[in-house]
Amino acid sequence: MKPCPETFPYPLIALDETDSTNRYISQLCNELQESVAELTTVTAEFQSAGKGQRGNTWEADKGKNLLFSFVLYPTFLEARRQFILSQIVSLSIKEELDRWSDEITIKWPNDIYWRDKKICGILIENDLSGHFIGRSISGIGININQDEFHSDAPNPVSLKQITGQEHDRYEILSHILKRVQIYYNSLQTEDGSTYTAEIAARYARSLFRRRGFHPYEDADGRFSARLLRVEQDGRFVLEDENGKEREYLFKEVQYIV
Numbered sequence: 001m002k003p004c005p006e007t008f009p010y011p012l013i014a015l016d017e018t019d020s021t022n023r024y025i026s027q028l029c030n031e032l033q034e035s036v037a038e039l040t041t042v043t044a045e046f047q048s049a050g051k052g053q054r055g056n057t058w059e060a061d062k063g064k065n066l067l068f069s070f071v072l073y074p075t076f077l078e079a080r081r082q083f084i085l086s087q088i089v090s091l092s093i094k095e096e097l098d099r100w101s102d103e104i105t106i107k108w109p110n111d112i113y114w115r116d117k118k119i120c121g122i123l124i125e126n127d128l129s130g131h132f133i134g135r136s137i138s139g140i141g142i143n144i145n146q147d148e149f150h151s152d153a154p155n156p157v158s159l160k161q162i163t164g165q166e167h168d169r170y171e172i173l174s175h176i177l178k179r180v181q182i183y184y185n186s187l188q189t190e191d192g193s194t195y196t197a198e199i200a201a202r203y204a205r206s207l208f209r210r211r212g213f214h215p216y217e218d219a220d221g222r223f224s225a226r227l228l229r230v231e232q233d234g235r236f237v238l239e240d241e242n243g244k245e246r247e248y249l250f251k252e253v254q255y256i257v
């Protein structure tokens with residue numbers, strides 16, 4: 001395993017072990033306020049209490065994977081536009097992983113899949129300041145060099161299992177952060193709305209099961225539907241087999257994978 005290079009292009013805190021890199025960086029930001037620069041990143045070789053979506057835990061073998069969190073202060077972004085952060089983070093990861101496979105997709109809202117297996121999970125925690133976003137912490141777990149999975153997590157896969165080779169985790173990390181920075185900067189230019197539309201279009205093209213009918217489950221049970229669109233605020237719009245549109249917020253619908 002290669003160590004973290006001294007030339008890493010962003011401020012980096014590389015920990016051997018912590019409970020959760022999201023918790024670590026948010027505590028650091030609470031203590032030091034905005035002197036923690038944007039894109040400061042915390043990595044860990046191991047997390048004892050990695051946080052997942054929906055209150056789940058995130059498990060990963062020690063020293064094999066990418067477990068990291070970084071901070072942004074998108075104070076120019078209205079809270080109702082916060083889904084764009086999820087789009088730029090998931091696109092940045094997908095585009096990096098595209099180097100090794102053309103079967104990488106984004107499973108709404110922001111899991112990264114290879115075929116029908118999960119390679120990466122993303123947990124974005126935003127602190128709002130009035131109608132705007134004050135601070136955004138993106139926490140990302142990517143299965144990189146893990147050989148096998150022991151937990152009952154559904155359908156995990158690692159990059160090594162896909163390619164048959166070990167990968168340099170810090171190289172992948174620096175590429176992802178560069179992509180995030182480019183997308184993020186684009187939102188702050190005069191052409192921000194053009195870039196927002198371009199990001200939405202790329203995101204739509206990258207979606208898991210974006211064509212055809214597939215099984216889903218909501219509070220009323222299972223049904224078959226096709227994806228119509230994802231709205232700017234992140235709502236997921238399906239059309240069921242009776243031609244009825246069904247619209248969902250996060251966590252209200254599950255794919256049956």
Ligand SMILES: O=C(O)CCCC[C@@H]1SC[C@@H]2NC(=O)N[C@@H]21
Pocket residue numbers: 019020021022023047049050051052053054056058067068069111120121122123139140141
């Ligand atoms: O449930 C999911 O899919 C999201 C998982 C996010 C896990 C990552 S690992 C690094 C960062 N620190 C955490 O505690 N969680 C995120």
